[in-house]
Amino acid sequence: MNDRPMTAAATTPLAINAAFDGGNIRLVRVDGDRIDLEIVKDRDSDYFQWFYFRVAGGAGRTLTYRILNAGSSAYPFGWPGYKARASTDRQAWRMIETRYADGVLEFDFTAETDLAWFAYFAPYTMEMHAALIARTALLPGVTHRELGQSLDGQAIDAFTIGTGPKQVWIYGRQHPGESMTEWWMEGALERLTDSADPVTATLLEKATFHVVPNMNPDGTYRGHLRTNAAGVNLNREWATPSAEKSPEVLCVRNAMDATGVDVAMDIHGDEAIPANFIAGYEGIPSWTDAHGEKFYDYGRRLAAHTPDFQTEKGYPKSAPGTANLSMSTNQLAERFGAVSMTLEMPFKDHDANPDAEYGWSPERSKQLAHAMLETLADVIDAI
Structure with a gap:
């Protein structure tokens, strides 16, 4: 497991969590509707690219997620043209518009429900x-x-x-x-x-x-x-x-x-x-x-x-x-x-x-x- 549950600053109800089977993300900071993240390296290795995390408390908000270390990942040449997967039920994983520039992978998501999950590809835990x-x-x-x-x-x-x-x-x-x-x-x-x-x-x-x-x-x-x-x-x-x-x-x-x-x-x-x-x-x-x-x-x-x-x-x-x-x-x-x-x-x-x-x-x-x-x-x- 890569991280324990992480809660954003007390001024916001958002909670970012990857402490589950197959999860991977680290919260860097929350700045209003922008969430800065990092993917955690494989243990005893420099490899990283897989991410899988959930967000609680985002209902009714359009949030911008930025993976800051994407440019240092194992295969950064894979990010152009890639689209992250999002789900609200962990059953259907739809592509969402995703941007990659200056080493940062970025996507927006408007949540209609309190919980949403994001992953590199549909997980198989x-x-x-x-x-x-x-x-x-x-x-x-x-x-x-x-x-x-x-x-x-x-x-x-x-x-x-x-x-x-x-x-x-x-x-x-x-x-x-x-x-x-x-x-x-x-x-x-x-x-x-x-x-x-x-x-x-x-x-x-x-x-x-x-x-x-x-x-x-x-x-x-x-x-x-x-x-x-x-x-x-x-x-x-x-x-x-x-x-x-x-x-x-x-x-x-x-x-x-x-x-x-x-x-x-x-x-x-x-x-x-x-x-x-x-x-x-x-x-x-x-x-x-x-x-x-x-x-x-x-x-x-x-x-x-x-x-x-x-x-x-x-x-x-x-x-x-x-x-x-x-x-x-x-x-x-x-x-x-x-x-x-x-x-x-x-x-x-x-x-x-x-x-x-x-x-x-x-x-x-x-x-x-x-x-x-x-x-x-x-x-x-x-x-």
Whole structure:
């Protein structure tokens, strides 16, 4: 947890609070209708960008919120064109007009109710995660395992679904501030447990799915952007994970070693690029064009399957022999010969198919999971 409850000066009834599951903000000052704030750094780290806080006592007022240290955040180039999310019920998270200038992120909000919440993206808290785990574990055909524990002692939960010979590992939330990833996971689990769906039935005959919805429960609860309780970026630990720094990766990779991996999907969010895309494993020592073509074919098919995916925008490809094997997608492609991919979803919107009210949203994240599983069904025989 980043902060305790904070109340503005006695002359105003406003109260700014981030002392809850996933919360992150620090109150600097209240000056009339202007509220100055700072995002708190991840513990033992310089990373920060995720914010999530509530405001009490603002009914009937138009307040201006200014995040003063936005320009020093992990990815300041992501702020131009970004719109903060606001909610009065913590269910619907709408975009609000947001300005970024001189290192300050600023937005106005006129509250019609006493309470309002603001976040970098629609939150997916550890309480929501616990509910997802509980209801999924009760479904037929699902096996739950606790693969290990985080540094704070939280469970690293995994589900096994299906009986087919192909081993598909889906894991997300290595970077806890990328909350769209667990919305995607919710959608994937809903589809994989739909016993009436013919696509699901085919997939589960051909593949066994191993799903880890949240790789970083400590960072999620603490309101971190990118790291675990030790300030470690888990997606730089896959070459040499350790019980001391990254037990979350260690227990998952050990489980992968026990099953092998044919397909790996690492689910993420990207701060700057207004599009959904996948990154691959170009540059690994064992790269072959035939292996890489399986990854490219999947991306082309997915783009043809849904307007919420594209292949034009994305990260630069690694040059031959330069892949960072501490990143999971590269490590698993090299270690197992897996068709391995990193999905990146936007904090902004998928500009090729925009939504003016919600932008990229929880529901669209869930639907993209469905589309990715449908596309996987088309190619699983060739992998």
